[in-house]
Amino acid sequence: MKLEPHIRLAHGNGGRYMRELIDGLFAARLGEQGLDTTVDAAMVDVPQGVRMMMTTDGFTVDPLEFPGGNIGSLAIHGTVNDLAVGGAFPLYLTLNAFIEEGTETALLERIVDALAAAATEAGVKVVAGDTKVLARGECGGVYLATTGLGVVPASHKLGQQYVQPGDKLIVTGGVGDHGTAVLLAREEYGLRGDLKSDSASVLPITEMLMKRPGLRFMRDPTRGGLATVALDLARESELSINMEENAIPLSEPVQAVCELLGYDPLYLACEGRVVAVIAADEADDAVQELRLSGVAPDAAVIGTIGEKKGAVTLTTSLGGQRLIDELEDDPLPRIC
Amino acid sequence: MSRQGVDNHHPVRRVTVAGRVQGVGFRPFVYRLAHELKLTGWVFNASGVVEVAIQGPADQLDAFARDVIERAPPLARPELLRNEPGEGEDFQAFEIRASQAQAEPEIHVPPDQFMCDDCLVEVSDPAERRYRYPFINCTQCGPRYTIIRALPYDRPNTTLRDFPLCADCDAEYRNPLDRRFHAQPLACAVCGPSLRFVSGQTRIEGNEDSLAAAIEVIKGGGIVAARGVGGYHLICDAGNESAVSALRARKHRPDKPLAVMVAMAGADRLDGARELAELDQATAARLADPERPIVLVRMRPDAKLAPSIAPGLNEVGLMLPYSPIHHLLLGDLGRPIVATSGNLSGEPVLTDPAEVEARLSTVADAFLHHNRPIQRPADDPVWRKIAGRMRPIRLGRGNAPLEIELPVTLGEPLLAVGAFLKNTVTLAWKSRAIVSPHIGELDSLRTVEVFRQVSADLQDLYGVRAKSLACDAHPDFPNSRWARDAGLPLTRVFHHEAHASALAGEFGVLDRDMLVFAWDGVGYGRDKTLWGGETYFGRPGAWQRVASFRPFRLPGGDRVTRQPWRTALSLSWHAGFDWAGAPEVDPLLRTAWDKGMASPVSSAVGRLFDGAAALAGVALEASYEGQGPTWLEAMAAKGRDPGAPDLALVEDEQGLLRADWSELMAWMADPGVPVADRAAGFHAALARLIAAQIGELARRFEFKEVGLTGGVFQNNLLASQAASAIESAGRIALIPERLPVNDAGISYGQVIETACLASEPGESGPSGA
Ligand SMILES: [Fe+3]
Ligand SMILES: [Mg+2]
Ligand SMILES: [Zn+2]
C-alpha cells in the first residue's frame, strides 16, 4: 500500500485514510514490537514478584530530525531512560502521535522507522497507540507522546533519600551533545564535524550500575542538563554538591561550540547519559567498569556530595567555587 | 553632691555635641579635657548626642567649647549643637554618668580604624610595655567592624572575648583618664593575640620570631599571606619583578593592578609615597587620612617598582600601613610591598587561617597568621581622583559600614541587596542608611555566603529588622533570588534607575527634576535588553528614559567582558566596516549573530569602550573586568583628539534619542591614526555627545543639575571632560563622591528608588519587573 506524499486532515478522520495510515505506516513498522491495531487496549503479561513503574513523556523537538536521531528515536529513549534511571526494566510502551496536516509522509516514515529501531534495541514493545491529525498551523509538524511500563526488582533501593554526604557523583559521558546538536540543527548552522546527539537508551548503563550495592540515585540529565539534575538533587536531598569543572567530560566539538557562543554546557540537554550517585568506595570501580566494558567509555567521577546546605558549586580550573544556580529563562549576561 | 564654698560659685554651661561622637572615645576625651581645664560637671551619652554640664571660670568654659571641637579625637566628627548658660548647681568633680536610658538607642557600628599617632609613638618606644606589639590599639584606633560579634559593643561581644585582660591592661581599661579607657580591643603582649608563622613544615610561634621569618621570605622574593584587620593580604617585595610576576602567575591574575603599601616617612608621612608617585594636595590628603585607603595615583616614571605592578597603566594604587602589623613589617623590611587581597578573584578577602592555607596553598610560600579572629571580611577601600575630586571606588575597611542620611523618611526598615558585581547591601530605616563594605562578585559560593552573613549581621548589629526588601530587576542574580524567597514585600528596581536614584539621593535632589547619564557595563533594562548607555530625566520614583545608544549585539553573552574583540566584531558587523585587525573567528559566530542566537542586545557604554579598545588594538582580550576601558584611558593620556567623528543623535520610534556610534567605531579601527590619538578622540567624542544630548534635551525639559553615574564614570578623562562640558553649558555637574559611582552604589540607589516609589503612588514604577 502506497501512502500519499503528504499527510492530510482526512488521515485523522477515522475513515479509510486513517486505516491506511495506521496499518500502512505504524503497524507495518511496529507490528514486531507487538502493536495490535485490531484492539483498543492491549493485554500485557507481568512477571511475578516485582513492582511496576510507569512514566509518560511528551516529545516536541525542532527540528524533527537532527544529527544522531529524530523525534521517533527520542520518544523511545526519553521514556525508556526515565524508567531505566528509576531502576526499572522497561517492558511496554504506548504511543500517541499528533501529526500536522501537510507533514511529508516520507518524514513520518523515517520517524517511525527510527522509533521502531530504538524500541527493538531497548527491548521494549509498543503495544498500543493513537494518532491524531491537526490542521495546518496547529502543531509543529509531529508531536509524540509515549507512556512506558517497566518492572522494578523487589530489592529496589534508589532515590535521593539514600544519598549521603561523601558519596560520589558520576556522569556516564560527555554533557551537552544533544542540546548542542539540536541547537545547531535548528538554526540551520549546518553540520559541524562529528557533533551529534547522544540520544540513546541508557539501559546497558543502568543495568551495570544497578548491580552495585552502593548505588544510591540515578537520573538522566535531559532538559536543563547536568546543572539542573544537580540542583534538583541538592534541593530534594537538602545536601550540597560540589562538582569539579576539570572532571566533567565534554566532547571537543561541544566544548568548541560552547566556547564560541558562550553557552554553558552544564545546562545543555543530554539524551543518553546518566547522572548517578554512588558510595565513595565503589565510585572508581563503577566508572572503570563502565569505561572498560564500552557501555560508557567517557564515564567519570565528577563530584562529591557534601554536608547539609543545599548549594551546588563548581570548583573551577582556577580553584574558585562557582555557584551553580537555576536559570529563570535563557541565560542573560550579568556582568556590569 | 554637696555644695562647695563661696569661691566656687562659677557659672555653669550646658553643652550638647552632635555628629559622630559615639564609639570614638568621645566621653573619655571630654572627661580628660574637663580635668585639664579644671572644670567640674558631668558628661553622658543621650540619643545620638553627648550632653555635657561644666562649671568653672568663664574663660575656661569658652576654652572647653572651643577645644571640645578643635581637639576632638581623630575619629570623631563633632558638631556643637548647644552652648548656653545652665542652672546654677555646684559640682564637686567631673564625672562620666551612665548613658541615659533610651527607648531606642542610636547605634553606630564604627568601621575599622588605623593605628593612631599615640600608639605609633608607643609601639616605637623601647621603654613602653607595648614596644613592637603587633596588636596595640586604643579608643582612637584599632579594629571595630571586623571584630564585633554582637552589640552592645563591649569586649565580651567582640572576637577578643577569649583574651582576658591582664592586670595592667585592666587598670587602663578602667581608668577614665587613660586613653585606653573602655578600649574594647585593648591588648598587650601578656594577655593579647599573637603572631604565628607557617611555611611548609616550619611552624614558628611568637611575635618577633614570626615577623622575622615572614620578612626573610619576602626579602628572598617569596610570597607571604599575612592576616591583617579585615582579612589576609598577599604580600611580596614590590620592587622585585620575579616575585611580583610569580604572584601574578600563581594567582592567575596577569594584568589587574596590584596595590602597593609604602612605609610612612617624613614630616607629612608621604616621603615614601612620593618616591613612587606624583601626589597632589587631594591625593596626599586622602593617602594620609585615618581611613588609610588605597589611592590611585600617577606613577613616577623612575619609581622603583616592578614593571608588572600595573601593566598598561600609568597609575598605581598606594596605601600607607594602617595596622601595627603592617607598620612593623614595612619598618623591618625597609621597602614597599605588594599588598593585594588574599582571595580568589572576585571573592571577598579570606579571613580564616585554615581556609587560607587550604585555598592559597599554591599561591603563598608562607603564612603570617594571628589569633585575633575576624568576624567578617573587609577589603581595603579604594579612592581615585575623578573630575577634580577624590571619589571612592570601593568601600571597605576604614570607611564602611558607611552611614548616609536619607533625604526621605522610610515608613519601615528596608534592606536593599544591591547588584551582582561589586555587591554591597544597604540597610535603611527612618532617615538612616547604612551601606555595607564591598562584598564582591556574586558568582561564587563564598561571596554569596558573605552576602547572606552581612545582610543578617547589619540587621543584628543595628537592632533593625527589615520589613521589606529591594533588589535588582535582573532575574538571575543570587541576591535577587534570596530576596524573592525571603517572604517579605519586595521591590524590584531597574539597574540604571537605581544608579540615577543613588546619585539623586546622595546629593539630596528629590524635589526637582534633573538629567542623569547612567553609563556602565550592562544592567537589565525595562525592555529585557542589556542597558548601559541611558539618559534619564526626572527624579527618584519617576525616571523617564530620554536618550540611549544605538543597540548592538554582544555575541557570546558574558564572554564579551573577557573578550572585547567580540564586541568589536559585532560593532563592525552592525556598522558594515572592515576591521583589519579582527582575529580569526569561526564563521559560526557570525551565523549566530545574524540570527540573534546567544547574542543579547545591549546599549552599554562600557561595552562600547571594550569595542573601541579592541578596534584600536589596545586590548583584544581582557583578564579583568574593565581592562579595555582602563587601558584605553591610559593610552589616551599619551595622545590628543585629532577630531574624532561625532556620534549622530537620531530619534527612534519611541522618541528616544539614540546615539549612533558607527562612524566613530569605524574611525577607531583606522590604522592611519595613531592609537593614542584614537584613544583620546574616543573620550572626546563621548564627552561631546554628552554636551550634544544636554543641548537637545534642554529644548524638551527643564533641569539645572546633570548627573554622571555608572562605572564608566570611574574614567577620569571622560568624567572631567563631561563635567567641564556640563558646566560650560551653565549647568551643575553632579558625580557621586560619598558612594562609588559604580555598582557598589546600587544598593543605596535601590533604597532611594523604593522609598520614593512608596511615597509617590501612581508614578512610573518597576511593576514591569
Ligand atoms: Fe551598573
Ligand atoms: Mg521524562
Ligand atoms: Zn591608638
Ligand SMILES: [Zn+2]
Ligand atoms: Zn594585657
